[in-house]
Amino acid sequence: MKTNPYLKALLFFAIITIVSCSKKEDPYVEPSPLLTLELKSDAGTGELVVLRANDSVNFTVIGSDGVDYTSASQIFVNNVEIAGDYYIFEELGEFTVDAIYNDVSSNSLNFEVLAPTERALTIDFPKALRNQTITFGLLDSQGNNTASDATFYVDDTAISGFTYSSATEGSFVVYAEYEVDNELHTTASKTFEVFIPKRKVVIEDYTGTWCGFCPAVALAIDTAKVATNHISVVAIHETGASLPDPMHFERVQDLKDAFGIGGLPQARLNRKQKWLDPYNVNDVLAMAGAETDLAIAIDSKVTGANLTVDVKVVYASGSVTGDKIVVYLVESGIIYAQANYFNATSGHPLEGHGNPIPDFVHNDALRNSLTDIFGDAITETPAYTEYKKQYNLEIPSEYNVDNLSVVVMVVDSDNNAKNSQHAEVGENKTFE
Structure with a gap:
């Protein structure tokens, strides 16, 4: 007796289906509110907070449920866990601070510790749309914006003021020159991008x-x-x-x-x-x-x-x-x-x-x-x-x-x- 090859294939497929579906799957799960964490500091929570050497910063970790999880959280500075909920920034440089509670991660806070003559160059839109106004900042170690007293250079060309926009897409380099006690200083260069979606x-x-x-x-x-x-x-x-x-x-x-x-x-x-x-x-x-x-x-x-x-x-x-x-x-x-x-x-x-x-x-x-x-x-x-x-x-x-x-x-x-x-x-x- 000949067997219909299509029926054989259908039977084979049915067997595979039964075996493969032995574990029930429900791929749709209604989203439910989950705990999220917000890391805060008494020094500020902006995109970048500037500090002086040996400044001490206190941190708090607040859950989306309103609960203070600070004492139960792990706090990390540049991926190294710290003891307690505060940190003394003794060294110059850039630092990222994060917190974790029960496998839930917080947002990150960014700090830059400056010497008295240093300035932190900021870019409000490191990736900007065509013709979008980009504003540069220049923060001193006390958090004051000194951009109006500096000269900014984009691709080595001085610009007027501290804003910039471009009608063409591309990658650009910016730095600033500024004076402290009649001495000229130059910031490190940073890049930003202008794009067309x-x-x-x-x-x-x-x-x-x-x-x-x-x-x-x-x-x-x-x-x-x-x-x-x-x-x-x-x-x-x-x-x-x-x-x-x-x-x-x-x-x-x-x-x-x-x-x-x-x-x-x-x-x-x-x-x-x-x-x-x-x-x-x-x-x-x-x-x-x-x-x-x-x-x-x-x-x-x-x-x-x-x-x-x-x-x-x-x-x-x-x-x-x-x-x-x-x-x-x-x-x-x-x-x-x-x-x-x-x-x-x-x-x-x-x-x-x-x-x-x-x-x-x-x-x-x-x-x-x-x-x-x-x-x-x-x-x-x-x-x-x-x-x-x-x-x-x-x-x-x-x-x-x-x-x-x-x-x-x-x-x-x-x-x-x-x-x-x-x-x-x-x-x-x-x-x-």
Whole structure:
């Protein structure tokens, strides 16, 4: 008696699915408030605090719950733990101070200890937008800003006053000359950057491990990743009617309803533009890297099981009413069987890989949303002013922390993505 090869493949896939799903996974976890810590000092909490040699500074650690955790926290100066909650800065130089309580990390405070004749050069926007005004400061050892008494040089050319802007992007070097007791001094040089935001196209792949045609989109995304880094990818999995998908996103149906997603595979660019078969990479490249008017920065860290994501958005022309921010957590490197209807297609990249492919690597799977899935409202933000928001999540044990990334997008009132950014968890990705 002959056995139908398709039924054999289906049976094999079902067995793999049953074995692989022996541990129930619920990839969607509603974000809940987690403890965050704010490190403060009696010397100040600005971007940079200047001190004199042998100045003593007292620190406090306050939790988001209002509790004072100072006595129970570890405090570090330049990564070396100190005893108690104060420190005497005996040496000249730069210092960073942090605190940890029960695997929860605080913000960092930056200090610079100066000799009486030294000055600390400050730059309010080390990475600025085109035509954005950058202000330089010059702090003495008592914290006084002496910029008005100095001469600043940008790329070795003296400028008028202590502000600067550039209509072209690039990297610049600044230093200052100043007098103390009729003696001329020069600060150390610092660099700053002027940039024009470049658009990162959002590619959303509605997919399922049971969907035999879905690998075509995954292959097209791989091609796009080779062609440009100006993309952010989110693979939104849905379980099948009879074959579950362990990466199933709990609110996939809400997304499908909002964006008109029918049978799979389906792909969308910038949330709403259809990316149709054969998923031509030129459709992506036509938009990727184009100049735009807003940029996104991501800084995330994991302490124990706690994920903290700091997001910044800056507009060249100010925010638009209705703009929203979407923050997704995605996971790559998930090995799980994938149905493959191209197994017998001559010349196809997946020809002969099997149906199903037992060791298919799934990337960029949407695991969680740290905002509403359609975004949280961005408050009115003027041009060149950073909109900042922090998000926290307790990472479920099912996730592989080493393979997690954050995808952030800014969308308009109609849910069209205006720009995006992505970064691995633990990576600090600045505006670009």
